[in-house]
Amino acid sequence: MGAAIPKQYLSLHGKSLLSHVVRAFQRAQRIDAIAVVVAAHDTEVEQHLGDSIGRRPLVLRVGGATRRDSVLNGLMALRDQPMALADHDRVLVHDAARPGIRPAQIDELIEQLEDDPTGGLLALPVVDTVKRVRDGRIVATEDRALLWLAQTPQLFPVGLLQQALERHPEVTDEARAIELEGWHPRVLPGTKGNLKVTVSEDLEWLSRSWEIR
Numbered sequence: 001m002g003a004a005i006p007k008q009y010l011s012l013h014g015k016s017l018l019s020h021v022v023r024a025f026q027r028a029q030r031i032d033a034i035a036v037v038v039a040a041h042d043t044e045v046e047q048h049l050g051d052s053i054g055r056r057p058l059v060l061r062v063g064g065a066t067r068r069d070s071v072l073n074g075l076m077a078l079r080d081q082p083m084a085l086a087d088h089d090r091v092l093v094h095d096a097a098r099p100g101i102r103p104a105q106i107d108e109l110i111e112q113l114e115d116d117p118t119g120g121l122l123a124l125p126v127v128d129t130v131k132r133v134r135d136g137r138i139v140a141t142e143d144r145a146l147l148w149l150a151q152t153p154q155l156f157p158v159g160l161l162q163q164a165l166e167r168h169p170e171v172t173d174e175a176r177a178i179e180l181e182g183w184h185p186r187v188l189p190g191t192k193g194n195l196k197v198t199v200s201e202d203l204e205w206l207s208r209s210w211e212i213r
Contacts, residue, residue, distance in 0.1 A: 007197055008096035009048045012207060017197060019050035020099035026055050028106040033083055036096075037074040039063040067095075071174060072165040075158060087159025090119070093174050094153040100193035100210055101153070109155055112188055119156035120186030121175050122194065123148040150175060151190040 003010055008018045015023075018036070025034050034057040038045045045059055058081070062073040071093055078085050085091070092109070094101060105122065113120050126147040132140040154174045156164075164177035171177040175185045193210045197203050 002200070005044075009044060010197070010203060012099055012203060015050055016048040017099040018045070018048050018096045021094060021096050021101060022049055022057050024099075024101050024103050025094070025106060027103040028110075029103070030107050030110045031055065031092075033058065035060050035074060035078060037063050037070045037077075066169075067173070068165055068169060068171050068177070072162065075162045075165070078158075085158050087157065089158045090155055091158050091161065092153040092155045093161075095196055097197045098152055098194055099197070100191070100195060100206060102191075102193075105191070105194070106153060109153055109188060113155050113186060116186055117157075118178065118183045118185055119154070119160070120188060121154035121173075122151040122190035123187045124151065124190050124192065125149075148187055151194050151196075154185075156185070 009016045012020060022034060022036065025031050032055075034055050036045060036049070036057045037060045040061045040063070042061060042063070049057060049059075060074050060077045062077045063070040064073050075085075075091065078091075090110070090113075092106070109120075109122060126144045126149060128144070130142040130144050130147060131138045132142060150173055152173075156174060156178060160178065160181070160183070161174060164181045165171070165174070168177045168180045171180070178185050193206070195202060195206070197206070
């Protein structure tokens with residue numbers, strides 16, 4: 001982003017990206033608790049959470065060097081909380097840089113995966129032709145009918161996810177860790193509005209095209 005502050009604290013329609021995310025989960029009907037994982041030295045998170053409209057987020061200052069580290073550290077920290085998560089409980093992992101998630105999407109994901117032993121995630125089917133390139137030249141054209149772009153939330157049983165992340169530190173998302181354990185997470189259609197803010201143009205697009213709740 002090239003911003004002076006972490007991108008989750010950038011402003012979108014007068015609220016931080018993090019605040020929009022937290023409010024979406026607070027408005028979802030099927031969420032029991034919310035935890036925000038940040039770095040140990042983060043002293044800004046509370047001021048960016050916004051006003052509480054229900055379930056106040058639990059701030060866990062156990063963030064790691066990678067997404068995998070932060071998620072695993074967060075799960076382990078939650079195990080020490082009074083809520084005492086059990087292996088069969090479900091956890092949804094979401095990226096604070098995806099402020100476009102809607103409460104209805106969260107509830108639908110939970111409902112659709114309620115009886116699924118593995119879990120799953122939101123994703124978008126690839127609509128463009130995808131080329132495999134080496135040294136600046138095309139070496140293959142992929143079958144886009146088989147390709148999806150992973151989003152979040154990603155929902156999995158606590159015990160299965162913790163074990164998978166412990167065994168596979170190299171992964172870049174939770175679904176990959178589950179895959180490496182031999183499971184096949186389910187994919188549910190996401191929306192373009194749930195994009196990950198990565199460059200300044202993403203934030204501009206969201207501001208123009210998406211009506212903030």
